[in-house]
Amino acid sequence: MDGLVPCLTSKVAEYNGRPALFINDKPAAAAMVFVEPKYVRSFAEAGLHIYNPDLSFTDWWLGVDEYDMSAVDARLQDYIAGDPDILLIPRIAMGYAEAKWWREKFPDEIAIARSIDTGARVDRFGEGASHRGSGHSFASKIWLKEAEKAIRAIVEHIEGSDYAGHVAGYHIGGGITTEWFSWNAYHFDLCEDYSLMMGEYFRAWLANRYPNDDALREAWQDDVVLLATAMPPEPARMVGYDGGYLRDDRRAVDYLECHSDAIVSALRELTSAAKESCGRKKVVGVFFGYAWPHRNNANPARTGHVMMKKVFSLPDVDFIISPYHYDNRALGGYNGPQSLPDAIAANGKLYVSEIDTITSVIYEQERKRRIHHFGPMPKSVRESVEILARDFAAAAHLRAGYWWMDVLQRGAFDNPEIMMGIAEFRRIEDELFAMPWKSAAEVAVVFSPESCLHQRLLNSMPHWYLSVLRQWGLARMGLPFETVLIDDLLEGKTKSYRLLIFPNCYYLSDNNRRLLRRILENRRISALWFHAPGYLSDTGKGVDYCSELTGIKLREAGGSVKTASFLRSSDPMLKDIRGGVRFGIGVDQWEIDRLSVPGRSPLAPDIEPVIVADDDNAQVFARLEGLGLPGLVCNRSMGRVDVFSLVPAPPWRFLRNLAAECGAHVWCKSGDVIYADNRFVALHATTKGQKRIMFPYKVDVVDLRTGERFGEGLDFIEFEAAKGETKIFGIRQS
Numbered sequence: 001m002d003g004l005v006p007c008l009t010s011k012v013a014e015y016n017g018r019p020a021l022f023i024n025d026k027p028a029a030a031a032m033v034f035v036e037p038k039y040v041r042s043f044a045e046a047g048l049h050i051y052n053p054d055l056s057f058t059d060w061w062l063g064v065d066e067y068d069m070s071a072v073d074a075r076l077q078d079y080i081a082g083d084p085d086i087l088l089i090p091r092i093a094m095g096y097a098e099a100k101w102w103r104e105k106f107p108d109e110i111a112i113a114r115s116i117d118t119g120a121r122v123d124r125f126g127e128g129a130s131h132r133g134s135g136h137s138f139a140s141k142i143w144l145k146e147a148e149k150a151i152r153a154i155v156e157h158i159e160g161s162d163y164a165g166h167v168a169g170y171h172i173g174g175g176i177t178t179e180w181f182s183w184n185a186y187h188f189d190l191c192e193d194y195s196l197m198m199g200e201y202f203r204a205w206l207a208n209r210y211p212n213d214d215a216l217r218e219a220w221q222d223d224v225v226l227l228a229t230a231m232p233p234e235p236a237r238m239v240g241y242d243g244g245y246l247r248d249d250r251r252a253v254d255y256l257e258c259h260s261d262a263i264v265s266a267l268r269e270l271t272s273a274a275k276e277s278c279g280r281k282k283v284v285g286v287f288f289g290y291a292w293p294h295r296n297n298a299n300p301a302r303t304g305h306v307m308m309k310k311v312f313s314l315p316d317v318d319f320i321i322s323p324y325h326y327d328n329r330a331l332g333g334y335n336g337p338q339s340l341p342d343a344i345a346a347n348g349k350l351y352v353s354e355i356d357t358i359t360s361v362i363y364e365q366e367r368k369r370r371i372h373h374f375g376p377m378p379k380s381v382r383e384s385v386e387i388l389a390r391d392f393a394a395a396a397h398l399r400a401g402y403w404w405m406d407v408l409q410r411g412a413f414d415n416p417e418i419m420m421g422i423a424e425f426r427r428i429e430d431e432l433f434a435m436p437w438k439s440a441a442e443v444a445v446v447f448s449p450e451s452c453l454h455q456r457l458l459n460s461m462p463h464w465y466l467s468v469l470r471q472w473g474l475a476r477m478g479l480p481f482e483t484v485l486i487d488d489l490l491e492g493k494t495k496s497y498r499l500l501i502f503p504n505c506y507y508l509s510d511n512n513r514r515l516l517r518r519i520l521e522n523r524r525i526s527a528l529w530f531h532a533p534g535y536l537s538d539t540g541k542g543v544d545y546c547s548e549l550t551g552i553k554l555r556e557a558g559g560s561v562k563t564a565s566f567l568r569s570s571d572p573m574l575k576d577i578r579g580g581v582r583f584g585i586g587v588d589q590w591e592i593d594r595l596s597v598p599g600r601s602p603l604a605p606d607i608e609p610v611i612v613a614d615d616d617n618a619q620v621f622a623r624l625e626g627l628g629l630p631g632l633v634c635n636r637s638m639g640r641v642d643v644f645s646l647v648p649a650p651p652w653r654f655l656r657n658l659a660a661e662c663g664a665h666v667w668c669k670s671g672d673v674i675y676a677d678n679r680f681v682a683l684h685a686t687t688k689g690q691k692r693i694m695f696p697y698k699v700d701v702v703d704l705r706t707g708e709r710f711g712e713g714l715d716f717i718e719f720e721a722a723k724g725e726t727k728i729f730g731i732r733q734s
Contacts, residue, residue, distance in 0.1 A: 006164075006165025006166075007023055007024065007087055007165055007166065007167060007168045007282070008024055008165070008281065009022075009023075009024055009025065009281045009282065010022060010023050010024075010168045010169050010281070010282045010283045011025075011283060011318065012283055012318040012319060012348070012349060012350045014348075015027040016399075016433075016434075016435065016436045016437050017399070017436055017437040017438055018345055018398075018399035018437045019345050019348055019349060019350045019351075020350065020399070020433075021283065021319075021350060021401060023087070023168060027433075028050075029401075029429050029430060029433040030050065030319075030350060030352060030400075030401025030402070031047075031048055031050065031401070031402065031403075031426055031429050032048070032050040032051065032052055032089070032352070032401060032402065032403035032404075033048050033050065033051050033052070033403055033404050033405075034051070034052045034054070034354070034403045034404065034405040034406065035051075035404070035405075035406045035409075035413065036406065036409055037053075037075075037078035037079045037081070037082055038082075039082075039406070039411065039413065039414060040079055040081075040082030040083050040086065041082045041083065042413070042414070042419050043083075043404075043413075043419075043422070044082065044083035044085065044086070045419075045423070046419050046420075046422045046423035046426055047423055047426040047427065047430075048404070048422070048426055049083060049085045049086050049087055050086075050087045050088075050089065050168065050403075051079055051086060051087070051088050051089070052088075052089050052090070052091055052171055052403055053075060053076060053079055053088055053090045053091065054090075054091045054093070055072060055075065055090055055091055055092055055093060055097070056091065056093035056096045056097075056173070056178060057096065057132075058071045058072055058075055058097075059071050059100070060072045060097060060154060061097040061098050061150045061154075062101070063101055063105070064105070064146060065149065067150070067153050067154070067157075069154065069157045072090075072154065072157070072158070073161065073163075076088060076090065076158075076163060076166075076167075077163065080163055080166050086166055087166060087167070087168040088166050088167050088168065089167075089168050089169040089170065089171050089283070089285070090158070090167070090170060090171065091171040091173055091178060092151065092154060092155075092170060092171065092172055092173060092274070093173040093174075093178045094147045094150070094151065094172065094173060094174050094270060095133040095134050095135075095136060095173070095174050095175055095176075095178070095183075096132065096133050096134070096173070096178065097150065098134050098136075098146075098147075098150070099132060099133050099134045102134035102135075102136060102143075103125060103134060103135065106136075106140075106142060106143070108195075108196070109136055109137060109140040109142050109143050109195075109197065110134075110135050110136060110137060110195065111135055111136065111137040111138070111182070111183050111184070111192045111193040111195055111198070112137075112192065112193060112194040112195045112198075113183075113184045113187065113190040113191065113192040113193075113194070114190065114191055114192075114194050114235045115189060115190060115235065116189055116190065116191055116235040116236055116239055116241070117189065117236075119234055119235055119236070121194070122189075122190055124184070124187060124190075131176040131177065131183060131186075133175070133176060133183065135183045137193050137195045137197045137198055138174075138175075138182075138193070138198075138259075138262040138263045138265075138266050138304075139193065139195065139197040139198040139200070139201035139202075139262045140195075140197045141197070144266055144269060144270075147266075147270060148269055148270060148273045151172070151270050151273040151274050151277065152273050152274075152276075152277045155170060155273075155274050155277035155278055156277050159277065159278050159279070167282070168282060168283065169278075169282045169283035169284060169285065169318070169319075170274045170278065170282065170283075170284050170285075171284075171285050171286070171321070172267070172270050172271050172274055172284060172285070172286055173286070173287065174263070174266060174267060174270065174286075175263065175304070178287065179287040179288075179290070180263055180267055180286060180287055180288055180304065180305070181297075181303045181304060181305070182259065182263065182302070182303055182304045185297070185302060185303045185304070186297075188458055190235075191235040191238045191239065192259075193232075193259065193262075194232060198232065198259070198262065199231055199232065201258065201262050202230065202231070202232055202254075202255060202258050203227060203228065203229075203230055205254075205258040205261060206227055206230055206254065206258075207227050209254070210227065212227070213225070213226050213227055216230065219250045219254075220250050220251045220254075221250070222251070232255045233249075233251050233252045233255055237249065237251070237252055238252050238255060238256070238457070239456065239457045239458055240252065240455075240456035240457055241456070243456070244456070244608055244609065245455060245456045245459060245461060245605075245608045245609070246454055246455065246456075246506055246532060246535055246536060246541070246608075246609065247454055247455070247456065248454065248536055248541055253453045253454060256301045256302075256306065256453050257301075257306065257307070257453055259304060260300075260301070260304045260305065260306040260307045261307060262304075263304040263307075264304075264307045264310055264311055267286060267288070267311065267314075267317075268314055268316070271284050271286060271314065271316045271317050272316045274316075275316040283318040283319060283350075284316060284317060284318055284319075285317065285318055285319035285320060285321060285350075285352065286311070286317055286320060286321070287320070287321050287322060288305060288308070288311045288312075288320050288321075288322075288339065289305060289308045289311065289312065289320060289322065289338075289339035289340050289343070289344065290303065290305050290322055290338045290339055291305075291308070291338070291339060291340055291447050291449070291466075291483070292325055292336065292337075292338050292466055292467050292470065293462045293463050293466055293467050294325060294326050294327050294463065294467060294596065294597055295460070295463065295596065295597055295598065297338075298457065298458060298459065298460065298462060298463065299452050299455060299457050299458075299459075299462055300449060300452050301452040301453045301455070301457065302457045302458070306449045306450075306452055306453060307449070308340065308343070308449050308485060309343075309347075309449070309485055309487050309488075312340075312343060312344050312346075312347040312349060312485075313347045317349065318349060318350060319349060319350040319351070319352050319401065320339060320344050320349050320350075320351055320352070321339075321351075321352040321353075321354055322337055322338040322339035322351075322353070322354060323338055323353075323354040323355075323356050323405075324336060324337055324338065324353060324354070324355065324356075324391065324394065325337070325338055325467065325470075325471060326373075326374065326375065326596070326597040327375065327467055327468075327471050327592070327595060327596040327597065328375070328471040328472060328475070328592075328595045328596070329357070329375060329387075329595075330375050330376040330377070330378070330387075330595055331376075331378055331383050331386065331387060331723065331724035332684070332685065332686045332687070332723050332724045333375075333471070333475075333595060333673075333686075334470075334471050334472075334475035334476075334673050334684075335353075335355075335390055335391045335393075335394035335395075336394070336470055336471060336475065337351070337353060337394075337398075339351065340447060340483045340484070340485065341353075341398045341400055341483075342398070342439075342441075342444070342482040342483055342484055343447075343483065343484055343485045343488060345398075345400075346484070346485075346488055346493055346494065347488075350400070350401050351398060351400040351401065352400065352401035352402060352403065353391075353394065353395040353398075353400055353401070353402040353403075354402075354403060354405050355388070355391045355392075355395070355402055355403065355404050355405055356405040356407035357384075357387055357388060357391055357412070358371065358374050358377045358378075358407070358408070358412060359377070359378060359381075359384040359387075359388075359412045359413065359415070359418060360377065360378045360379060360380050360381050360383060360384045360415075361384075361410075361411060361412050361413070361414055361415055361418070362377060362408060362410060362412050363377040363378060363379055365410060371408075373597060373598075374597065375594075375595050375596060375597060376594070376595065381415055381417045381418060382417075383724055384415075384418055384421075385417060385418060385421035386684075386724050386725050386726045387724070387726075388404075388418070388421055388422065388425070389421065389425065389682075389684075389705070389726035389728065390673065390675075390682070390684040390726045392425040392428075392429070393675045393680075393682035393684070393726065393728055394675055396428070396429065396432055396675070396680070396682075397440075397480060397675040397676055397677045397680070397682065399433075399437040399677070404422060424705060428704045428705070428728065431704070431730070432679050432680060432730075435679045436678075437677060437678065437679065438677060438678040439480075439482065439495065439677060439678075440480050440665075440676045440677045440678060440696070441479075441480045441481050441482040441497070442479070442497055442498045442499070442659070442662075442663070442664035442665065443479060443480075443481040443482075443497060443498065443499045443500075443501065443659050443662075443664050444481060444482040444483065444484050444494070444497045444499075444500055444501070445470070445474070445481060445482070445483045445484070445500075445501045445503060446483075446484055446485075446486050446489055446500050446501065446502050446505060447483055447484070447485060447486065447503075447504065448485075448486045448502075448504050448505045448506065448507065448508075449485070450486075450507050451504050451505060451506040451507045451536075452504070453507075454506055454507050454536050455504075455506065459605060460604075460605060461585075461605055461607070461648075462504065464584075464585050464648040464649055465503045465504060465530055465531060465648040465649075466503050466504060468592060468648065468649040469503055469530075469648055469649045469650075472588075472592070472649065472652070473649055473650065473651065473652050473655050474501075474652070474655060475652070475673055476652035476656075476671040476672065476673065476686060477652045477655040477656040477659060477666075478652075478656050478666045478667055478668040478669055478670070478671070478672070478674055479656075479659055479664055479665060479666050479667050479668075479674060479676075480667075480674060480675060480676045480677070481501075482497075486505065486508075486516075489516070489519070490512055490515055490516060490519070496523060496525070497525060498525065498526065498659075498662045498663045498664045499525070499526045499527070499528065499658065499659055499662040499664055500520070500525055500526070500527050500528070501527075501528045501530075502527060502528065502529050502530060502533050503530045503531075503648070504530075504531075505529070505533045505534065505549075506531070506532055506533070506534070506535055506536055507534075507535075507536040507537070508534045508536075508537060508545075508549070509537060509538040510537050510538060510539055513534050513537065513545060513548060513549050514548075516549065517548065517549055517551070520640070521638065521640070524638075524639050524640045525640065526640045526641040526642070526643075526658075526661075526662040527550070527640075527641075527642050527643070528643045528645070528655075528658060529549070529550045529642065529643065529644045529645070530644075530645055530646075530648060531607065531611065531645075531646060531648070532546055532609055532611050533546055533549050533550055533644075534546050534548070534549035534550075535609070535611075543555055543556050543609075543611055546611060550642050550644050551635060551637070551642045552613055552615050552618050552633060552635050552642055552644050553613070553614050553615035553618075554611050554612065554613055554614060554615070554644065555611070555612060555614040556609055556610065556611060556612075557610045557611070557612045557627065557629055558610065559610060559626065559627050560606040560607075560610075560626070561584075561606065561607055561610055561624045561625065561626055561627055561631075561646070561647070562584050562585040562586050562604060562605075562606060562607060562625075562647070563582050563583065563584030563585065563586065563587055563624075563625045563647060564582070564583060564584055564622040564623060564624050564625060564631035564632055564645075564646070564647040565579075565580050565581060565582045565583075565622060565623060565625055566578070566579060566580065566581045566583075566621060566622045566632075566654075567579055567620065567621060567622060567623065568580075569621065571619070571621070572657060572660075572661060573621060573634060573654070573657050573658060573661060574621060574654070574657065575653070575657050576653045576657075577651065577653050577654060577657075581651065582625065583622075583647060583648075583649055583650050583651055583654075584607075584625075584647035584648060584649065585604050585605065585607065585647070585648060585649075586604040587649070589604065607646060607647065610624075610627075610646065611646055612624070612627075612629040612630050612631065612646060613630040613633040613644060614630075615633070615635065617635055617637075618630070618633040618634065618635045618644075619633060619634045619635070619636075620632075620633050621633065621634060622645075622647070622650075624646065624647070631645065631646050631647050632644070632645040632646070632647065632650065640662075641658070641661060641662055643658060652671055653671075656669065665694075665696040666694070667681060667693055667694055667695070667696075668683060668691065668692065668693055668694070669692070669694075670687070670689070670691060670692070671686055671687065672684065672685050672686050672687070672691060672721075673685075673686060674693075678731075678733075679730065679731065680704060680728060680729060680730050680731060681693055681695075681728075681729050681731060682726060682727065682728045682729070683721065683726070683727045684724070684725075684726045685721040685722065685723055685724060685725045685726075685727075686723065687723055688721070688722050688723045689720070689721070690718060690719075690720055691718065691719055691720070691721050691727075692716055692717070692718045693716060693717050693729070694715065694716040695714065695715060695716060695731065697733055697734075698713045698714065698715060698733070698734040699713075699714055699731040699732060699733055699734055700712040700713070700714070700731070700732045700734055701714050701717055701729050701730070701731055702729065702730045703727065703728070703729055703730075704728045704729065704730045705727070705728050710729070712734055713734040714734075717729070
């Protein structure tokens with residue numbers, strides 16, 4: 001920036017093929033920072049000028065209609081003092097701003113949690129909780145009214161201040177850690193919300209869904225329930241302890257959806273209040289859409305994030321943020337978003353990646369000990385810079401925004417070599433941002449939020465079917481991939497892919513099941529199906545639905561199973577895979593544990609229901625260990641492929657071979673992490689050795705980090721890489 005031009009307006013609009021941030025109607029790379037004010041000058045020297053100041057523990061909301069903005073002014077002025085060109089998007093943390101007085105003033109407006117084991121009420125706040133927030137009920141009309149007034153008060157104050165020209169937008173937080181989670185999401189022995197307000201909200205929600213008592217009774221299979229008196233399910237029933245993993249308990253499903261609706265309704269009201277209070281002239285954003293589980297966040301139906309499509313399409317939300325996944329993010333690992341950037345972009349929003357990487361600076365502070373909430377840390381500045389290069393490439397190939405986050409607020413980036421790396425990435429960002437963007441993904445994962453409602457909560461199967469699949473499998477198959485919402489796919493709002501992967505597609509209405517099958521067949525799109533696709537419907541449940549959806553005759557089988565092993569075969573789908581290689585739940589458990597955040601969930605459950613192939617036309621590639629039944633099968637027909645696997649997380653070589661058979665271009669075959677679009681390709685080396693990147697067309701190649709030119713009209717390049725090294729190559733079609 002050449003001197004500050006006051007930020008009069010900001011917006012998100014399409015630019016060069018992807019939603020982008022605009023400042024005063026000019027496109028601007030959303031390269032941002034979350035650090036304390038004392039580090040601002042270093043980032044300004046590296047070319048970064050947009051900040052997300054955290055106001056979570058700034059005392060400004062002192063009581064009902066009582067505000068003192070002096071602390072807000074002082075904190076924001078501290079940032080401005082470090083950089084005259086600074087732009088701020090302050091994080092306004094509702095649920096924390098009022099934490100010191102809300103429970104005492106409004107003791108009856110608190111979310112009530114109950115024990116899953118005993119059903120008894122359990123109160124955990126302050127030091128006894130996994131948060132320091134107010135713990136208000138999201139269904140509290142009093143809280144929502146007061147919070148809306150408070151949002152208007154702080155935004156109007158900032159907009160009327162003498163530093164308003166430094167403010168580019170507002171980040172509205174809510175719930176635990178400001179991420180719009182339910183307050184007890186991390187307390188695995190509790191369920192919420194059993195407050196009177198939530199009960200009233202639930203009954204009003206039911207009245208909008210069901211026309212009369214008879215309709216409710218039929219849905220719930222309850223002969224005496226009434227719309228006027230219906231209550232949330234008991235905690236054990238809400239979790240699903242009294243049934244199978246896939247459930248059609250409509251009462252529990254309705255409540256979980258309703259609870260998410262209460263969170264999203266509050267989010268909508270507060271973001272709209274912020275938008276209105278700045279005259280609709282500046283961007284507003286939120287955390288949301290955390291789809292990929294890790295061990296303290298097993299299911300978005302529990303956290304309150306299940307209504308992703310609704311949030312992604314809210315008119316007063318411009319950008320959506322999430323951290324990247326906490327498992328396998330160390331050196332040689334993968335940066336994969338917790339939310340769904342491609343679905344967010346498809347709805348016209350800017351995705352922002354929160355890069356909260358722990359660096360060697362913290363490693364040294366901790367005297368080389370591992371921090372409980374994070375995986376292995378980089379042990380040197382070189383390792384830190386290479387991981388940050390990977391993190392930058394992960395955001396850049398999505399043409400997403402990002403912010404470098406000092407998550408522990410202990411100076412994670414306070415090292416000259418690390419800051420030189422960040423300056424290097426900022427330079428590359430400017431070069432890439434000016435170029436038209438086009439996705440290079442020919443493979444997509446299809447995520448079904450509605451199916452999350454039908455899974456037993458606090459079960460670790462989603463961890464295996466979703467996160468282990470992506471963080472250890474898809475990450476290494478050698479080509480970029482996207483993640484889309486199943487609703488967007490059914491509505492024709494996604495691009496055309498060669499292969500779609502369905503890791504959690506358990507629930508589809510009869511109409512949508514048939515529509516999805518038609519889409520796949522008519523467009524000649526191949527599919528990889530996991531576990532029990534389409535098992536649940538609006539008219540019933542059963543394996544016949546799975547057969548209709550997959551095009552493979554399937555049946556239910558008895559017994560318990562976790563794993564499968566590959567057969568010996570010369571089929572190209574099994575290239576480089578030895579007979580007897582195992583995959584599934586519990587395989588490589590030690591390595592997964594070592595590279596993951598710790599958690600309490602049981603990590604090796606039996607798979608249920610057990611669905612196996614019973615189709616003479618399907619080729620068997622793997623059999624279930626202990627049962628000997630077909631566990632992974634393939635049906636090639638009409639120019640496309642259907643693959644069904646009961647067992648999760650097949651190895652990356654199989655995923656690579658499948659993608660190649662479906663016609664997707666494989667950029668790298670050596671199991672390294674690849675991020676690519678039409679402008680660049682990045683390789684993060686999972687192992688040391690010779691690497692080869694193959695291009696889908698002839699390209700001119702330059703190393704964007706060093707400036708070295710590899711040549712023109714190239715089909716491939718080869719180079720040596722150390723484990724964890726990140727190479728970023730600019731490419732231009734010859």
